[in-house]
Amino acid sequence: MVSIAGSKKLKRQMAPQFWGINRKNKRFVITVKPGPHKKEFSIPSAVFLRDTLKIVTTLREAKSSIYGGKVKIDGVVRKSLHHAIGLMDVVELQDVSDVYRLVPTDGKFLKPVKINESEKTKKIVRVKSKSTIKNGKMQIGFHDGRSTISDTQVNVGDSCLIQIPDMKILEVLKLEKDAHVLVTRGVNAGKIGKIESIEDGTFILPKRILLSLEERKIEIPADVVMVIGKEGPVIQIK
Numbered sequence: 001m002v003s004i005a006g007s008k009k010l011k012r013q014m015a016p017q018f019w020g021i022n023r024k025n026k027r028f029v030i031t032v033k034p035g036p037h038k039k040e041f042s043i044p045s046a047v048f049l050r051d052t053l054k055i056v057t058t059l060r061e062a063k064s065s066i067y068g069g070k071v072k073i074d075g076v077v078r079k080s081l082h083h084a085i086g087l088m089d090v091v092e093l094q095d096v097s098d099v100y101r102l103v104p105t106d107g108k109f110l111k112p113v114k115i116n117e118s119e120k121t122k123k124i125v126r127v128k129s130k131s132t133i134k135n136g137k138m139q140i141g142f143h144d145g146r147s148t149i150s151d152t153q154v155n156v157g158d159s160c161l162i163q164i165p166d167m168k169i170l171e172v173l174k175l176e177k178d179a180h181v182l183v184t185r186g187v188n189a190g191k192i193g194k195i196e197s198i199e200d201g202t203f204i205l206p207k208r209i210l211l212s213l214e215e216r217k218i219e220i221p222a223d224v225v226m227v228i229g230k231e232g233p234v235i236q237i238k
Helices: 045-052 059-067
Strands: 009-011 028-030 071-073 090-093 099-105 108-115 122-132 138-142 147-150 159-163 168-173 180-183 192-199 208-213 216-221 225-229
Touching: 028 045, 045 059, 045 071, 099 180, 122 225, 159 225, 168 225, 180 208, 192 216
Parallel strands: none
Antiparallel strands: 009 028, 071 090, 090 099, 099 108, 122 138, 122 159, 138 147, 159 168, 180 192, 180 225, 192 208, 208 216
């Protein structure tokens, strides 16, 4: 029978650099399956344990941990080696005291940072879509593939501080002047800046943000920044 799920492996030379894998000792590495995050912007859970955190040393050990229900992502046990772990996801490991959040750091798209135990139920998500459904309710879609039905007033590009795993919206972080944002991709990934102005998109150019970043100002597309608070980050990202 022909598989319709796509390939479960990837040539190591083609894997994203932020995976942190050794590219020379073997030819293939497992890859991510379609899920909450795009393939190029996520890490498969087995690779995360073995190559990013280095908590296990072999794929066999990673399988034992994952199939044994020892890995929680955003408060939910995930038992797939290929589950996509991406931006702002919170990872807990059974019998390990450390809790990790994946954020861009030092130009790398994703890197795990240790967070306090009290922070593991909070997550920032970027609003990617919204649509009106039956009874005038609003369905809001987020960057991590989640969606929720809510009366909360948000716009595409805003961020929401949510409680996980029950998806309760705790606070709306508006994409507006003077808001603090995190650069999520590119050479400035991981840097925090303040919005100076917002330029609407045109037929040719996307919506752009003029950002005050350290001692300089840059203009970047709005889709590579995530609002993290008005005065500063509302959750731990460093």
